[in-house]
Amino acid sequence: MTAHEHLLIIDFGSQVTQLIARRVRESGVYCEIHPYNKVDSAFLDEYKPKAIILSGGPSSVYWKDAPLPDPKVFDLGVPIFGICYGQQAMVHMLGGKIEGGTSREFGRAFIEKVSDDPLFEDMFVGGDKEEVWMSHGDHVAEMAPGFGVVARSPGAPFAVISDPERGFYGTQFHPEVVHTVHGRQLLRNFTHNVAGFKGDWTMAAYRAEAIEKIRAQVGDKRVICGLSGGVDSSVAAVLIHEAIGDQLTCVYVDHGLMRLGESEQVVNLFRDHYNIPLVDVDASELFLGKLEGVSDPEKKRKIIGGLFIDVFDAEATKIGGADFLAQGTLYPDVIESVSAIGGPSVTIKSHHNVGGLPERMNMKLVEPLRELFKDEVRALGRELGLPEPFIGRHPFPGPGLAIRIPGEITREKADTLRKADAIYIEEIKKAGLYDEIWQAFSVLLPVNTVGVMGDLRTYEAVLALRAVTSTDGMTADYYPYPHDFLGRVATRIINEVKGVNRVVYDITSKPPGTIEWE
Numbered sequence: 258m259t260a261h262e263h264l265l266i267i268d269f270g271s272q273v274t275q276l277i278a279r280r281v282r283e284s285g286v287y288c289e290i291h292p293y294n295k296v297d298s299a300f301l302d303e304y305k306p307k308a309i310i311l312s313g314g315p316s317s318v319y320w321k322d323a324p325l326p327d328p329k330v331f332d333l334g335v336p337i338f339g340i341c342y343g344q345q346a347m348v349h350m351l352g353g354k355i356e357g358g359t360s361r362e363f364g365r366a367f368i369e370k371v372s373d374d375p376l377f378e379d380m381f382v383g384g385d386k387e388e389v390w391m392s393h394g395d396h397v398a399e400m401a402p403g404f405g406v407v408a409r410s411p412g413a414p415f416a417v418i419s420d421p422e423r424g425f426y427g428t429q430f431h432p433e434v435v436h437t438v439h440g441r442q443l444l445r446n447f448t449h450n451v452a453g454f455k456g457d458w459t460m461a462a463y464r465a466e467a468i469e470k471i472r473a474q475v476g477d478k479r480v481i482c483g484l485s486g487g488v489d490s491s492v493a494a495v496l497i498h499e500a501i502g503d504q505l506t507c508v509y510v511d512h513g514l515m516r517l518g519e520s521e522q523v524v525n526l527f528r529d530h531y532n533i534p535l536v537d538v539d540a541s542e543l544f545l546g547k548l549e550g551v552s553d554p555e556k557k558r559k560i561i562g563g564l565f566i567d568v569f570d571a572e573a574t575k576i577g578g579a580d581f582l583a584q585g586t587l588y589p590d591v592i593e594s595v596s597a598i599g600g601p602s603v604t605i606k607s608h609h610n611v612g613g614l615p616e617r618m619n620m621k622l623v624e625p626l627r628e629l630f631k632d633e634v635r636a637l638g639r640e641l642g643l644p645e646p647f648i649g650r651h652p653f654p655g656p657g658l659a660i661r662i663p664g665e666i667t668r669e670k671a672d673t674l675r676k677a678d679a680i681y682i683e684e685i686k687k688a689g690l691y692d693e694i695w696q697a698f699s700v701l702l703p704v705n706t707v708g709v710m711g712d713l714r715t716y717e718a719v720l721a722l723r724a725v726t727s728t729d730g731m732t733a734d735y736y737p738y739p740h741d742f743l744g745r746v747a748t749r750i751i752n753e754v755k756g757v758n759r760v761v762y763d764i765t766s767k768p769p770g771t772i773e774w775e
């Protein structure tokens with residue numbers, strides 16, 4: 258946690274709680290999300306929030322065992338903002354009434370101002386209506402004592418309520434989603450006008466605090482950092498190096514499933530720019546050997562996660578032992594692994610660095626980016642002066658091409674995929690599209706189709722191209738390439754890569770798809 262003034266987001270299981278954190282941080286206010294059942298009196302005494310936001314959630318307050326905040330939050334004397342379920346929980350606990358059923362609103366709605374409020378600064382400009390995004394079945398039927406209505410909508414007579422005396426506010430809609438046109442402004446009005454935050458949390462401040470924290474955690478011990486060349490581990494490595502200098506050794510693992518020329522590129526780029534000890538391990542025999550005959554995606558992931566640790570352990574021993582392993586774990590990884598509403602959450606896929614790692618580890622983890630989103634990591638990277646080629650890189654998953662070759666992995670398939678992917682990425686860069694796309698890659702399908710090339714019959718594999726836009730990888734849309742671009746890439750790949758005779762483009766968004774195919 259930071260020494261900065263900070264806000265607490267109490268999570269009741271909404272799908273969009275992370276967006277609240279993003280919006281709040283965009284206004285320069287540091288905040289953290291904690292599940293409602295972890296926020297008790299002791300936690301509050303330690304965390305000392307300057308203000309609190311109660312998130313939305315799937316429950317209804319009148320359900321048996323509905324999740325509710327510790328009542329102590331209302332006695333702290335700090336401003337509280339309840340969103341949707343959070344508003345309902347607050348009103349319910351403070352003596353009002355919530356009803357269900359009759360006035361469901363999903364999607365776009367318009368709220369109408371009833372009276373002026375510090376929450377509305379720079380809103381309702383040029384009219385009395387604001388476009389907002391609703392997603393609720395219940396609504397406030399009777400206000401709690403002390404509250405008044407400041408805006409309403411056709412389906413929610415209490416769309417915005419306030420108790421200015423105590424600094425308690427609530428909205429039935431979701432200001433954190435972009436569909437609420439002035440949602441960010443509204444949250445900013447809460448943090449700045451109501452709660453009095455200065456909004457001075459910056460990457461420069463984060464950098465200084467992170468360095469202090471790393472020094473305090475590590476002392477004079479040695480740290481190994483898994484360096485992939487991706488933006489997360491590169492930023493982590495440079496930050497840790499700033500903190501502890503040559504107590505840090507980076508380890509780059511080539512598992513035989515990296516892209517064409519990637520290993521040389523990463524190692525050279527890093528050595529050219531930084532004077533940080535870097536061990537370059539060729540572990541391709543080991544990884545490809547253990548993956549032989551394995552086609553289940555989760556099995557692949559677990560094998561790779563385990564082998565990474567083995568390699569890190571072996572390298573640690575070679576440098577005379579290390580007490581800590583550093584990785585570029587981000588905030589979404591952390592939040593996704595916590596189920597707010599108690600029940601076990603469904604595992605979609607085990608990310609190699611979060612899944613298997615901790616139980617089997619000899620080393621303790623150093624994760625200085627645990628509290629940041631990807632775009633914040635990029636901002637921190639710029640703050641640290643990392644060269645643009647590191648910062649702008651598309652994410653590349655730790656298991657690499659292993660999860661882009663559905664079915665069994667062979668060296669030959671990996672080689673085919675590497676060649677095709679290199680052409681695809683080269684064309685993207687040539688067309689000036691690389692920075693517009695969040696992530697692009699190819700997938701080699703375990704399907705052969707019939708083709709005709711130079712009057713001969715071919716029976717070869719299908720290659721799928723993927724490209725998505727996203728802000729944090731949590732949701733994504735396929736990238737709408739011009740047709741001539743797709744045609745050009747397909748022709749080049751089929752002509753130049755032996756073993757591929759058909760190219761298709763994946764137009765699935767996330768959800769319902771995921772970005773990777775496995």
Ligand SMILES: Nc1ncnc2c1ncn2[C@@H]1O[C@H](COP(=O)(O)OP(=O)(O)OP(=O)(O)O)[C@@H](O)[C@H]1O
Nearest residue numbers: 483484485487488489490509510584585652653655
């Ligand atoms: N080939 C590799 N060699 C060493 N460490 C790796 C390798 N691949 C992944 N890691 C470790 O696993 C962590 C998580 O991988 P992940 O792909 O999420 O992050 P990244 O590679 O640093 O950044 P990006 O998400 O942009 O690819 C990395 O931060 C790094 O510590």
Ligand SMILES: O=c1[nH]c(=O)c2[nH+]cn([C@@H]3O[C@H](COP(=O)(O)O)[C@@H](O)[C@H]3O)c2[nH]1
Nearest residue numbers: 607608609652653654655656730771772773
């Ligand atoms: O380091 C990683 N280890 C993994 O095991 C892993 N699996 C997926 N990804 C990356 O995460 C983002 C979201 O991917 P999905 O939509 O496929 O879950 C995308 O950017 C994926 O490339 C991984 N990164």
Ligand SMILES: NC(=O)CC[C@H](N)C(=O)O
Nearest residue numbers: 313314341342393394395
């Ligand atoms: N999005 C929400 O927070 C929904 C709250 C509550 N379940 C309702 O339907 O009103």
Ligand SMILES: [Mg+2]
Nearest residue numbers: 487653654655
């Ligand atoms: Mg990566």
